[in-house]
Amino acid sequence: MTSADPERVIAIARSWIGTPYHDQASLRGVGCDCLGLARGVWREIVGPEPFPIPPYSRDWGETGPREVLADGARTMMIEVSLAKADPGALVLFRMMPRAIAKHVGILTGPDSFLHAYERLGVIEEPLTVSWRRRMAFAFLFPQR
Secondary structure, eight states, X not given: XXXXXXXXXXXXXXXXXXXXXXXXXXXXXXXXXXXXXHHHHHHHHTOSOSSOOOOOOOOTTOOOSSOHHHHHHHHHSEEEOGGGOOTTOEEEEOOSTTSOOOEEEEEEXXXXXXXXXXXXXXXXXXXXXXXXXXXXXXXXOBOX
């Protein structure tokens, strides 16, 4: 599987900046959450979503034996090590120690990323030490 052009991924992701936060939505300019942002970028880069996304919990402290989000991403994307996560990569964050990864962002530069955050909507911000230590998984979008 060949990965999509990272510059195209970043340009499409940036076109979502300013979209208001709306839990479990995925409509540019109208509303999305972090997964909805990734889903919207997927649709423009790859095409239709391969399966419907079931309802999911907003609990960032959720624990469990299975990394549901990472397992789902593995079925459709190209997993890379965090050390090889360059701009254009989709990154999953573990927001609390020992919790499963439940937040999604897209790297836009060596020290920046884009994500949808409650009350702020889709924003691009610095990839600070605090965000870096929460990174758990990284994936590349496949080429159409």
